[in-house]
Amino acid sequence: MSDAERDTLAAPPAADQAPAEAVPNELTPPASAAGTAARSALLLGTFTLIFTALMALTFEATREPIRASVEARRLELIAQVLPQGDYDNALLTDVVQLPALPALGIAGPVMLHRARRGAEPVALVFEAQAPDGYSGAIRLLIALRADGTLGGVRVVAHKETPGLGDYIDPAKDRATPKWIAQFVGRDTAQAANWTVRKDGGDFAYMTGATISPRAVVRATGRAVAAITPAREALFGLPTGASAGEVFK
Amino acid sequence: MNLEERTAYGDIGRKGLWENNTALVQLLGLCPLLAVSNTLVNAVSLALATVLVMALASGAVAALRTLIPYEIRIPVFILIIAALVTCLDLAFNAWLHELYLVLGIFIPLIVTNCIVLARVEAFAAKNSPLAAAWDGAAMGVGLLWVLALLGGSRELIGAGTLFSGIDMIIPGAQALMLLGDDYHGLLIAILPPGAFILLGLLIAARNAWVARAAAARPAAPHAPVDTASA
Numbered sequence: 001m002s003d004a005e006r007d008t009l010a011a012p013p014a015a016d017q018a019p020a021e022a023v024p025n026e027l028t029p030p031a032s033a034a035g036t037a038a039r040s041a042l043l044l045g046t047f048t049l050i051f052t053a054l055m056a057l058t059f060e061a062t063r064e065p066i067r068a069s070v071e072a073r074r075l076e077l078i079a080q081v082l083p084q085g086d087y088d089n090a091l092l093t094d095v096v097q098l099p100a101l102p103a104l105g106i107a108g109p110v111m112l113h114r115a116r117r118g119a120e121p122v123a124l125v126f127e128a129q130a131p132d133g134y135s136g137a138i139r140l141l142i143a144l145r146a147d148g149t150l151g152g153v154r155v156v157a158h159k160e161t162p163g164l165g166d167y168i169d170p171a172k173d174r175a176t177p178k179w180i181a182q183f184v185g186r187d188t189a190q191a192a193n194w195t196v197r198k199d200g201g202d203f204a205y206m207t208g209a210t211i212s213p214r215a216v217v218r219a220t221g222r223a224v225a226a227i228t229p230a231r232e233a234l235f236g237l238p239t240g241a242s243a244g245e246v247f248k
Numbered sequence: 249m250n251l252e253e254r255t256a257y258g259d260i261g262r263k264g265l266w267e268n269n270t271a272l273v274q275l276l277g278l279c280p281l282l283a284v285s286n287t288l289v290n291a292v293s294l295a296l297a298t299v300l301v302m303a304l305a306s307g308a309v310a311a312l313r314t315l316i317p318y319e320i321r322i323p324v325f326i327l328i329i330a331a332l333v334t335c336l337d338l339a340f341n342a343w344l345h346e347l348y349l350v351l352g353i354f355i356p357l358i359v360t361n362c363i364v365l366a367r368v369e370a371f372a373a374k375n376s377p378l379a380a381a382w383d384g385a386a387m388g389v390g391l392l393w394v395l396a397l398l399g400g401s402r403e404l405i406g407a408g409t410l411f412s413g414i415d416m417i418i419p420g421a422q423a424l425m426l427l428g429d430d431y432h433g434l435l436i437a438i439l440p441p442g443a444f445i446l447l448g449l450l451i452a453a454r455n456a457w458v459a460r461a462a463a464a465r466p467a468a469p470h471a472p473v474d475t476a477s478a
Contacts, residue, residue: 040320047316047324051331058335065342073345162286163407163433174429 078113078125080170081143081152087115087122096237098126099244103226105129105137105219112227112243114235121146121235124227127156130219134211135159138168142220144188144227146235153183153220158212165212179204179213183220188228194221257382264386270363271394271447272454277361281395282443284354286406289413291399292392293347294354297336299388301358305329306372306384313373325368326359333359347417363387398446406437 071092075084078091091113098110106129113125123145130138138158143151155169167173170180182204195201196214205213226247227234233246270276281298285291308328309316316324337355340348348355358364367387372380404410408427415421436442 036317036319040317043315043317044320044323044327047327051327055331055334058338062338062342066338066345069342069345073349161435162438163435 077141077154077156078143080154081141082115082123082125087117089114089116091115091125094239096234096240097242099242099247101226101247103128103222105131105223109242112234115143116235121231123151124231124234125151126223126227128219128223130215132211132215132218133158133160134165134209134215135161138212138215138219140216140219140223142223144224144231146231148188148228148231150183150186150188150220150224153180153216155180155216160212161209165209167206167209168212168216175206179206180216188224191221191228192225194218257379260379260383261386264383264388264390265393266390268387268390269394269454270387270391271398272451274363274366275451276366277363277391278447279357281361281391282398282440282447284351285395285399285402285443286438287403287412288396288400288410289417290350291395293417294351294358295388295392295395297340297351297355298358298361298364299385299392301329301332301336302364302367302384302388303381304332304384305364305368307377307381308332309368309372310375310377310380316373321373322365322369325365325373329364329368330359344417346415350413363391394450397450398443401446402437402442405434406442407431407433 074092094114094116095111096114098104098112100106100108100110104110104126106127110126110128115122115125123143125141125143128140128142130140136159138160139156141154141156143153145151158166158169160166160168162172167175167179170178173179193201194203194217196203196205196210196217198205198210199214201217203213203217230243230246234243237243237246264270268274271278271281277298281291281294284294305325305328309325312324312328333356336358337348340351340355364384367384371383375383400410403412404426408425408431410424410426411421412423414423437446
C-alpha cells in the first residue's frame with residue numbers, strides 16, 4: 001500500500017487503532033482543523049461538480065430518446081382503444097383542454113385528443129378516473145367515436161388485487177374474449193346508467209370480484225355521458241384551446 | 249495473473265455467490281428487492297441493474313480512493329453511487345421504457361440499497377479497482393440468483409407462469425404457461441407475505457446445507473465449501 005493511500009482512505013479500520021478523528025494518522029502532517037475542513041470542502045465540491053457534469057451529460061444524451069419513448073408509449077396505448085389506421089392526423093398535437101369535470105373524476109384539467117380522417121371527425125380520446133376501485137383509484141383511457149358509440153376502454157393504472165380484481169386490465173385477464181372488450185361498439189345514449197349485471201345493468205363481471213368492474217363500468221358511463229353531448233362542439237374548437245365554455 | 253491472485257479472485261467470487269451471500273447471509277437491501285420479486289422478469293431486471301451499479305460504483309470508488317479524504321468518504325461514496333444510479337435510471341427510461349414503467353421507483357431506490365454502500369465501504373475503499381469491481385459484481389450476482397429463484401418461485405406458485413412480461417425486454421416473446429390455463433394461482437405467493445415466507449425457506453435451506461456440509465467433514469472445518477476454484 002502506498003503512503004498516499006494510507007493518507008486517505010485506508011486510515012484506521014484495525015481494531016487496536018483509535019478512530020481517525022481522535023488520533024491523526026502519523027503520516028499526515030499535523031494540519032489545523034480549519035485547513036482540514038477547507039481541504040475536505042474543496043474536494044467534496046470538486047467531486048460534486050464532476051458527477052453533476054456526468055449526470056447532466058447523460059440527461060442531455062437521453063432527453064430525445066425519452067421523449068420519443070413517452071410519445072410512442074402514448075400512441076401505443078391509444079391504439080388499444082382506437083386502431084391507428086382509423087385516423088390520419090397528428091393525434092398527440094390535435095388536443096383541447098377539458099376543464100376539471102366531476103364526471104371525469106380527475107382533479108385538474110384533462111387533455112382530450114381528437115382523431116380525424118381528412119376533415120372528418122373520427123373519435124375523441126381522453127382519460128377518466130374511477131375513484132372507487134377496491135384499492136384506490138383506477139385510471140382509464142376512453143375512445144368515444146364521433147357517431148356516439150364507444151371505441152374502447154383501457155385501464156391505464158390501477159392497484160386492484162393481483163389475480164382477483166385485476167382482470168379489468170386486459171394484460172392480466174385470462175378470459176377470452178377479454179372482459180374489457182364488452183365496451184367496444186356500445187351505444188352511449190344510456191351511458192349515465194351503465195353498471196354491472198349484479199346491480200341491474202348489462203355489463204358482465206366475474207363472481208367474487210365485483211368492486212373493480214363496477215367502478216370501471218360506472219366511471220366510464222359517467223365520463224362518456226358527460227362528453228357525448230359535447231362531441232361536435234369539441235371537434236370544432238381550435239387546437240390547444242380550453243373547452244371550459246363548452247361545459248358551462 | 250499469478251496463482252495467488254487467482255486464488256484471491258476466486259475467493260471474492262465464492263464469498264459473493266455463496267459464503268457471504270447478500271440476500272441469504274448478510275440479509276442486506278431486501279426492501280426494494282422483495283417488492284419486485286413477484287415475477288422472474290422483474291426480479292432479474294432489477295438485480296441486473298443492481299449488479300451493474302455495484303460493479304461500477306465499487307470500481308469507481310476504488311479508482312478514486314486515494315483522492316477521497318477519510319473524513320468525508322461516506323458523502324463522496326453516496327455521491328458516486330447516486331450519480332451512477334441516476335445515469336442508469338435515465339438510460340432505462342430512454343431505451344427500456346416498458347421495463348422502466350414497471351420497475352419505476354425501484355431503480356432510484358438502488359441508491360438506498362445498503363449492500364451497495366456496504367461493499368463500497370468494506371471492500372472497494374481498500375482494494376484495487378479491478379478487484380473492487382469484481383467484488384461488486386460477485387456480490388450482485390449472488391443477489392441475482394437468489395432473486396431469480398425467489399421471483400421464479402413466486403411467479404410459478406402465484407400465477408402458474410414463468411417469464412411473464414418478457415415482451416417488455418424482447419418484443420414478441422411469450423410467457424410460459426407452466427401450470428395450464430385453469431390454474432387459478434395461489435395469491436399469497438405474489439403478495440408481500442409470500443416474499444418473506446419464501447425467502448425464509450431459502451435461508452433455512454441454505455443453513456441446512458451448510459450445517460450438513462460441516463458435519464460431513466469434521467476433520468477439515470476450514471475447507472472451502474465445494475468449490476474447485478480455490
